[in-house]
Amino acid sequence: MTGLVLNGETTLKAVVLDKIGRSDVLQIKKVPKPDVTTSDEILINLKYSGINFAEILARRGLYKWVPSRTGFILGMEGAGIVEKVGSGVTDFNKGDPVIVARGFGCHAEYISLDKKYVFPAIPQYTLQQNAAFSGSFLTAYIALVQMARVRVGETILVQAAAGALGTATVLLAKALGLKVAGTASSPEKIDFLRKCGVDVAINYSNVKFKDMILEWTNFKGVDVILESVGGEVYRNSLQCLSPMGRLVLVGLSSVRFNKFNPLTWWPTYKLIPRINLLNMLGRSQGILAFHVGRLLDTSYTEVRGIFEELVDFVSQYQITPHIERIFPLEQIAGAHHFIESRQSMGKVILEI
Ligand SMILES: NC(=O)c1ccc[n+]([C@@H]2O[C@H](COP(=O)([O-])OP(=O)(O)OC[C@H]3O[C@@H](n4cnc5c(N)ncnc54)[C@H](OP(=O)(O)O)[C@@H]3O)[C@@H](O)[C@H]2O)c1
Known part of the structure; x- marks a missing residue:
């Protein structure tokens, strides 16, 4: 004490x-x-x-x-x-x-x-x-397994993949048998992502990730996207999602809102992700979103079960x-x- x-x-x-x-x-x-x-x-x-x-x-x-x-x-x-x-x-x-x-x-x-x-x-x-x-791995696992319902052999694009949630998602996605592309903002992070096992690492501060993803998938687009950045990254993500693809939105890391500074109001408005359902209908795509903390409050028993499943999974694949x-x-x-x-x-x- x-x-x-x-x-x-x-x-x-x-x-x-x-x-x-x-x-x-x-x-x-x-x-x-x-x-x-x-x-x-x-x-x-x-x-x-x-x-x-x-x-x-x-x-x-x-x-x-x-x-x-x-x-x-x-x-x-x-x-x-x-x-x-x-x-x-x-x-x-x-x-x-x-x-x-x-x-x-x-x-x-x-x-x-x-x-x-x-x-x-x-x-x-x-x-x-x-x-x-818990914060990163439980979120990543729910995003992949419960929300996107990934299948072996599918492709995934993980935005901000070198962050805590991003890294957890990359490690779990590889173990789940996915082909993984990840974005990050510096050469050091790109090296780190390669060591984590991503198949394609893209420095999105100087390369158009949309073009690279379309090329990587033979212009089909990826099956799944984990998005947590917002703004341009969100909008361009939608452009590289395949038919029947699922984008899971979990955050908005690029938000810089200050209610006392009017100069931040319009940029904030622009970076908030929006959905056009008719576009989704035309493209046969899904956008999903969830909050792990809220889930613990509303769906305690299910989250506990998922946590136990996740612990078995990381033990089996020796993920840390x-x-x-x-x-x-x-x-x-x-x-x-x-x-x-x-x-x-x-x-x-x-x-x-
Ligand atoms: N919904 C949920 O239940 C849930 C649970 C956990 C986390 N999250 C969300 O997921 C995101 C990642 O969380 P985390 O804890 O893993 O954070 P983190 O380790 O700090 O990762 C965030 C990453 O976002 C990227 N980024 C892009 N634009 C940024 C900006 N303007 N300022 C700062 N970072 C920026 C950075 O990567 P680059 O430099 O490579 O771009 C950074 O590494 C957050 O938005 C968080 O709120 C949601």
Whole structure:
């Protein structure tokens, strides 16, 4: 236990989002240590916490799936050790290593939360790898298997493929027997993608990915696209989707909206993905979208089943998350800057 006792109350370190702004608004605060308050809760001593792009959007005031605009602890995923369980918890015991997946609260030494957001740690993974797993791999697996319903031999284009979600998607797609093309914005990322096993790596900052994809697929287009960038990337993606192809939309990483700066209003409007159903009908294509955090709330039993299936899958194919850097919790601002400036490849996590 690393918390301090202040005014008789045990406190712990946490990244509390107090202010919307650039990465330097992020600071470590002392907050009261939580405790188990219902029979279904579990108190966990978090050791590592994965950083997701959604937290960067939350810090900029652009993410709506958080409890409030400010005044909450950031961090959507983590791994740690169970310290205490409520009387209704039978699946976990004190001392168990676990994964936490929830919309907030994980950039902290302790979290107490409902058992539905807690999963057993994957035994063959380190705690770091467990902390880097749920946000990216569960999203990637749902996108490929549940939403796009991929089949062996199909082609996929993964946009922003060197990011955390992108890398997870590439690794899973290869193991699922797909032919994989991936885009990224720098030569270093292109080298990284080749090492991850992509069949075609495209630097979309200086090459028209649409032309390359059409050529790669003999002008048929790809069967599946994972899209998380928005704007031109989304619009050009639609141009290289095959008949009966499925585009799965999960994010909008290029959004730069600031409601106090009118210069950002029109660019933001232009980059929001839109659908013309009549075009889809004419081309026989599908656009799908989902949010893994929302699914945990609405479809808990199904997501738990999918998680177990995914754990079996990564065990069978010996797939592990690629962790590029581990920042100490105190360097949260530097970690956000590193991701936001598009330097990161794979996952970035915090050591708590
Ligand atoms: N719907 C869901 O359930 C769900 C779950 C997880 C993630 N997501 C979404 O998926 C996306 C990826 O998340 P992640 O955690 O994997 O993030 P990440 O590791 O930071 O990857 C994001 C990537 O987006 C690319 N990008 C393109 N334009 C950008 C811009 N203007 N600013 C910053 N990055 C830009 C960058 O790659 P290049 O430099 O190579 O372009 C970057 O590596 C995010 O939009 C996130 O919100 C959605």
